[in-house]
Amino acid sequence: MKQVDDLPGKSxxxxxxxxxxxxxxxxxxxxxxxxxxxxxxxxxxxxxxxxRFEVEGEGQKYLAIYELEDAKVFDTPxxxxxxxxxxxxxxxxxxxVSRTRRVYxxxxxxxxxxx
Numbered sequence: 001m002k003q004v005d006d007l008p009g010k011s012x013x014x015x016x017x018x019x020x021x022x023x024x025x026x027x028x029x030x031x032x033x034x035x036x037x038x039x040x041x042x043x044x045x046x047x048x049x050x051x052r053f054e055v056e057g058e059g060q061k062y063l064a065i066y067e068l069e070d071a072k073v074f075d076t077p078x079x080x081x082x083x084x085x086x087x088x089x090x091x092x093x094x095x096x097v098s099r100t101r102r103v104y105x106x107x108x109x110x111x112x113x114x115x
Contacts, residue, residue, distance in 0.1 A: 012070045013069070015065070018063050046070065047066055048066075
């Protein structure tokens with residue numbers, strides 16, 4: 001049996017992004033997010049995984065959750081260089097109607113058991 005703490009790439013922080021875009025921008029936004037943005041971030045050191053969700057009910061429509069090695073990934077030279085060079089991110093960010101960005105560090109962990 002494997003426990004969560006035994007798995008490689010253990011995360012100690014998460015980045016949550018909640019975003020709304022205009023309906024006419026959704027197709028381009030989703031294509032950019034899935035095909036460009038997430039692969040770019042996953043290539044940077046410290047980013048472990050990414051998942052995307054759509055809201056059920058009220059709230060910002062799109063949620064992305066990134067597992068991070070720790071919250072210091074934003075201080076790396078690679079992340080800073082990516083932020084400066086990512087023209088597609090700047091172009092798409094201009095189309096956001098609303099955006100909420102939060103970084104959380106882990107304060108507790110429970111072990112799950114897998115068969």
